[in-house]
Amino acid sequence: RDFxxxxxxxxxVNWGLTDGGRFxxxxxxxxxxxxxxxxxxxxxxxxxxxxxCKGLKNQEKTDGSCEWYVCEGFQLILKKQxxxxxxxxxxxxxxDEVLCNFWRRYxxxxxxxxxxxxxxxNVKALPVCDSSTDVDSEPERxxxxxxxxxxxxxxxxxxxxxxxSSISKVSESTSVCSGSVDxxxxxxxxxxxxxxxxxPMTLSxxxxxxxxxxxxxxxxxxxxxxxxxxxxxxNVFQDFPEKMKLYGLDLKIFRVESWPVYEEVHNKMxxxxxxxxxxxxxxxxxxCFLHPDMLCMKYLMEANLPDELHNWTCRVxxxxxxxxxDFLTLxxxxxxxxxxxxxxxxxxxxxxxxxLLFLLDDHYEWLLSDxxxxxxxxxxxxxxxxxxxxxxxxxxxxxxxxxxKLDEERAKYLWRCEKVLFYSDKMKSKVLKRRQTVxxxxxxxxxxxxxxxxxxxxxxxxxxxxxxxxxxxxxxFHGHSLKGVLQEKRGLLTAKNPDYWLCxxxxxxxxxxxxxxxxxxxxxPQSYHFVIRLFSFLLRIQPSYIHDEVCxxxxxxxxxxxxxxxxxxxxxxx
Amino acid sequence: SSHEYxxxxxxxxxxxxxYIQDAMLQKQWKKAAEFLTFYMESLExxxxxxxLSPSEMIWRIGTEILCHHSHSxxxxxxxxxxxxxxxxxxxxxxxxxxHTFHLLCNGLLxxxxxxxxxxxxxxxxxxTVIQDxxxxxxxxxxxxxxxxxxxxxxxxxxxxxxxxxxxxxVEQEMHGCFRKAAVNLKEIIKIPGVxxxxxxxxxxxxxxxxxxxxxxxxxNEYAYNSKFPTNPNAHVYLxxxxxxxxxxxxxxxxxxxxxxxxxxxxxxxxxxxIMLQKSKKRKRRRLxxxxxxxxxxxxxxxxxxxxxxxxxxxxxxxxxxxKHLDWIKQEWNSRKDWWPAFHFSRYxxxxxxxxxxxxxxxxALVAGILLGKDCKYFKYVSHQGCKAQVKRFRIxxxxxxxxxxxxxxxxx
Numbered sequence: 001r002d003f004x005x006x007x008x009x010x011x012x013v014n015w016g017l018t019d020g021g022r023f024x025x026x027x028x029x030x031x032x033x034x035x036x037x038x039x040x041x042x043x044x045x046x047x048x049x050x051x052x053c054k055g056l057k058n059q060e061k062t063d064g065s066c067e068w069y070v071c072e073g074f075q076l077i078l079k080k081q082x083x084x085x086x087x088x089x090x091x092x093x094x095x096d097e098v099l100c101n102f103w104r105r106y107x108x109x110x111x112x113x114x115x116x117x118x119x120x121x122n123v124k125a126l127p128v129c130d131s132s133t134d135v136d137s138e139p140e141r142x143x144x145x146x147x148x149x150x151x152x153x154x155x156x157x158x159x160x161x162x163x164x165s166s167i168s169k170v171s172e173s174t175s176v177c178s179g180s181v182d183x184x185x186x187x188x189x190x191x192x193x194x195x196x197x198x199x200p201m202t203l204s205x206x207x208x209x210x211x212x213x214x215x216x217x218x219x220x221x222x223x224x225x226x227x228x229x230x231x232x233x234x235n236v237f238q239d240f241p242e243k244m245k246l247y248g249l250d251l252k253i254f255r256v257e258s259w260p261v262y263e264e265v266h267n268k269m270x271x272x273x274x275x276x277x278x279x280x281x282x283x284x285x286x287x288c289f290l291h292p293d294m295l296c297m298k299y300l301m302e303a304n305l306p307d308e309l310h311n312w313t314c315r316v317x318x319x320x321x322x323x324x325x326d327f328l329t330l331x332x333x334x335x336x337x338x339x340x341x342x343x344x345x346x347x348x349x350x351x352x353x354x355x356l357l358f359l360l361d362d363h364y365e366w367l368l369s370d371x372x373x374x375x376x377x378x379x380x381x382x383x384x385x386x387x388x389x390x391x392x393x394x395x396x397x398x399x400x401x402x403x404x405k406l407d408e409e410r411a412k413y414l415w416r417c418e419k420v421l422f423y424s425d426k427m428k429s430k431v432l433k434r435r436q437t438v439x440x441x442x443x444x445x446x447x448x449x450x451x452x453x454x455x456x457x458x459x460x461x462x463x464x465x466x467x468x469x470x471x472x473x474x475x476x477f478h479g480h481s482l483k484g485v486l487q488e489k490r491g492l493l494t495a496k497n498p499d500y501w502l503c504x505x506x507x508x509x510x511x512x513x514x515x516x517x518x519x520x521x522x523x524x525p526q527s528y529h530f531v532i533r534l535f536s537f538l539l540r541i542q543p544s545y546i547h548d549e550v551c552x553x554x555x556x557x558x559x560x561x562x563x564x565x566x567x568x569x570x571x572x573x574x
Numbered sequence: 575s576s577h578e579y580x581x582x583x584x585x586x587x588x589x590x591x592x593y594i595q596d597a598m599l600q601k602q603w604k605k606a607a608e609f610l611t612f613y614m615e616s617l618e619x620x621x622x623x624x625x626l627s628p629s630e631m632i633w634r635i636g637t638e639i640l641c642h643h644s645h646s647x648x649x650x651x652x653x654x655x656x657x658x659x660x661x662x663x664x665x666x667x668x669x670x671x672x673h674t675f676h677l678l679c680n681g682l683l684x685x686x687x688x689x690x691x692x693x694x695x696x697x698x699x700x701x702t703v704i705q706d707x708x709x710x711x712x713x714x715x716x717x718x719x720x721x722x723x724x725x726x727x728x729x730x731x732x733x734x735x736x737x738x739x740x741x742x743x744v745e746q747e748m749h750g751c752f753r754k755a756a757v758n759l760k761e762i763i764k765i766p767g768v769x770x771x772x773x774x775x776x777x778x779x780x781x782x783x784x785x786x787x788x789x790x791x792x793x794n795e796y797a798y799n800s801k802f803p804t805n806p807n808a809h810v811y812l813x814x815x816x817x818x819x820x821x822x823x824x825x826x827x828x829x830x831x832x833x834x835x836x837x838x839x840x841x842x843x844x845x846x847x848i849m850l851q852k853s854k855k856r857k858r859r860r861l862x863x864x865x866x867x868x869x870x871x872x873x874x875x876x877x878x879x880x881x882x883x884x885x886x887x888x889x890x891x892x893x894x895x896x897k898h899l900d901w902i903k904q905e906w907n908s909r910k911d912w913w914p915a916f917h918f919s920r921y922x923x924x925x926x927x928x929x930x931x932x933x934x935x936x937x938a939l940v941a942g943i944l945l946g947k948d949c950k951y952f953k954y955v956s957h958q959g960c961k962a963q964v965k966r967f968r969i970x971x972x973x974x975x976x977x978x979x980x981x982x983x984x985x986x
Binding site: 262407408410411412416431437438441445446450536540 | 578579580581582583586589590592593603604605607608609610611612614615617618632636639640643645646650653654657660661
């Protein structure tokens with residue numbers, strides 16, 4: 001479409017695209033050798049980029065469906081996600097440039113598109129046109145039947161035997177097994193390849209793009225938005241055009257039945273970055289949102305902790321050098337670079353700072369609280385001292401409430417949508433009938449629920465907890481002073497607390513045991529658990545991830561002491 | 575809670591289920607209904623391998639909610655149950671049965687009957703064979719309902735008969751119901767089990783049409799076939815039948831003997847004792863004593879005047895005749911350690927005297943014989959009785975005093 005040369009034969013500028021992806025002159029039908037590399041992010045039935053067997057036509061079939069490829073489906077999904085992110089405030093470059101290019105590169109790398117027509121390596125194309133003997137040449141290829149039975153017993157509306165018989169009838173053409181042309185092939189061929197595109201991987205793409213652009217959205221933010229429904233993920237296939245029919249094995253590819261997992265998305269992102277041979281990402285400097293200093297500020301605010309703590313987080317960051325550009329910036333493929341989780345890192349830093357100042361051994365922090373409380377009662381000048389106990393009560397109350405609400409939302413989570421998917425035409429009527437039954441029952445019991453309004457989707461917000469200093473009940477601690485826990489020594493402000501306890505004396509080897517440390521509730525003080533629980537909630541990740549990071553930071557912080565002697569005592573040069 | 579931040583379909587539905595369960599336990603029906611709506615989509619992903627499938631859960635939970643929720647109606651219940659029937663072939667007949675029960679409990683007999691008839695005609699491949707048990711039950715209950723119809727019509731006829739009217743159509747209908755009922759009732763009671771109501775109704779039918787032999791056979795089977803679980807009622811029914819038909823003492827006794835073995839505290843034991851006491855046969859009188867002692871071993875009979883009077887009468891008779899004192903000794907042997915505290919404490923003497931003079935009289939007689947004139951109970955009651963100048967107590971006192979040596983022989 002952007003091709004503006006004049007035709008060699010007739011000097012017109014009137015180009016169209018052949019099935020083979022070449023430009024041809026509409027006036028004189030002269031076909032060029034130029035292939036287009038433009039990927040139109042809109043799904044257009046008639047423009048095919050990659051070369052396929054001549055047997056396949058791109059016309060619409062008689063039933064109104066057309067042929068589509070799995071990667072086209074993912075492309076659509078990524079587009080939708082990018083649009084949603086844009087609506088959330090992410091810059092438009094994300095969609096139009098960054099994500100697009102990443103995707104194109106991915107397609108190239110996985111050889112799903114952008115073939116040179118001469119290359120002719122695309123014999124792995126679909127058995128629709130090849131005879132089934134081609135299929136046999138691949139070793140260990142599970143049959144579509146096996147694939148289907150390997151999934152959970154979905155749609156057990158038909159007995160297995162009758163279902164099997166309906167599939168076995170289509171031994172030659174696999175297109176009946178899926179709405180997409182290459183659905184079954186997709187699942188079979190790429191089983192051994194690690195970077196087969198999956199739904200969670202769409203989020204890896206998004207995060208990668210966000211990171212590239214250094215957008216102020218952490219991975220935990222992104223995943224939370226997904227769960228809250230602000231970013232298309234669950235049932236995004238609803239937005240596919242009518243003619244893109246989804247059924248059979250497509251369900252295994254596009255239907256989501258679990259929330260995306262932080263670790264998984266993050267790890268895939270790293271793999272992807274390496275796979276795509278991306279260069280060093282743009283630098284994360286101390287003016288970036290993702291920099292620990294910035295994120296700590298944000299989390300301190302959200303956790304209703306005094307602003308003064310920020311000095312301390314910055315000190316820790318500086319001391320262990322995790323604020324340095326080279327540490328924070330992603331260099332794909334470099335295994336020695338820390339696999340940095342910005343949000344977890346910032347949260348862990350705050351936890352360590354709290355341990356430094358308050359010890360959190362279920363004893364000392366309450367002593368400090370008593371002291372602060374006493375002082376606050378008698379002396380109103382100069383603003384209140386930060387009282388850990390008071391903070392604990394306020395936060396616990398909010399946290400418990402939010403947690404309870406979240407638990408209820410999890411129990412009420414709806415996975416299915418109006419658009420019904422099914423494995424085969426035979427199942428169609430049964431699945432539809434089932435759906436109708438479900439809707440009827442929902443209506444019937446919905447009426448008996450009393451006047452319960454349907455849960456409103458929360459407005460997307462970066463902050464889950466907010467505290468205002470205008471509240472007269474004193475429930476906002478941002479402005480409180482840390483004077484009660486600090487003392488001056490040799491001109492420097494240091495913590496009154498002389499002790500520190502390490503979460504673990506020795507870090508585990510991640511490769512052998514999967515974690516750097518082990519988090520068990522019985523082993524640690526309740527205050528520590530509480531703080532971990534708070535950030536675990538804010539980030540929506542398992543407490544053990546934060547705990548792991550805390551252990552790593554502690555070991556960096558007290559590195560010298562640890563190497564010298566087994567005793568642990570005060571760390572920072574106070 | 576584990577505060578997990580992962581979630582998948584299965585886990586979220588499990589959580590949903592636990593919320594439903596909590597709500598139901600706290601009788602918060604609106605909340606239960608609310609969470610049930612979110613649980614519904616698990617039907618679209620039916621884990622057939624699990625022990626309790628979602629559709630069964632929904633059926634049971636939904637039924638419970640609809641039974642208790644203030645805004646639910648019979649109409650709602652019916653429409654819900656119909657949907658449940660279409661959900662699970664394997665459960666079809668079970669749902670039909672429970673639906674019927676529900677209709678019956680709500681007094682909707684015609685609907686219940688219709689439901690049963692429909693269910694009876696259901697066929698579905700090999701499921702029909704698998705759900706054979708439920709089908710039998712359905713037929714049995716329809717038989718029961720046919721009996722009920724028959725019974726109504728019989729009453730109508732009897733009324734009309736009294737008024738001098740004759741009603742052929744009703745009569746024909748009645749016979750029709752009888753035939754239908756008889757067939758199904760007969761079938762179900764063949765299967766080892768507890769079919770009390772069915773047996774009673776069937777026997778009623780047979781008796782009405784004069785087929786006493788069949789009725790007796792049915793009752794005998796029900797009572798004596800070892801394949802059937804032990805059922806005291808079976809013996810009661812048999813006894814009642816035999817009595818109605820003036821059967822021999824021997825058969826009555828053997829019927830009640832088993833009942834005594836199985837349920838010594840049964841209320842028929844009083845009748846049994848009375849029957850046995852009168853008998854000329856020594857063995858039977860012996861048995862009678864055993865029976866009445868056994869009855870009074872149970873707390874429920876402690877204050878039953880009739881029981882005590884039976885025992886008192888028999889003891890008195892034995893004492894006077896001075897024959898078979900050893901019977902008393904035998905029975906008393908295993909009871910002498912605990913009956914005094916159980917029945918004859920000073921406290922119960924006071925209470926019995928205050929509340930029920932007749933009771934105290936009978937008990938005093940028994941106590942006097944078994945424990946002698948110096949026992950607390952007898953002393954207190956007889957003293958009170960004499961003080962109140964009630965004639966029989968004076969007679970009682972004399973009697974016990976006279977026969978005190980008997981006590982010595984019993985207790986020795």
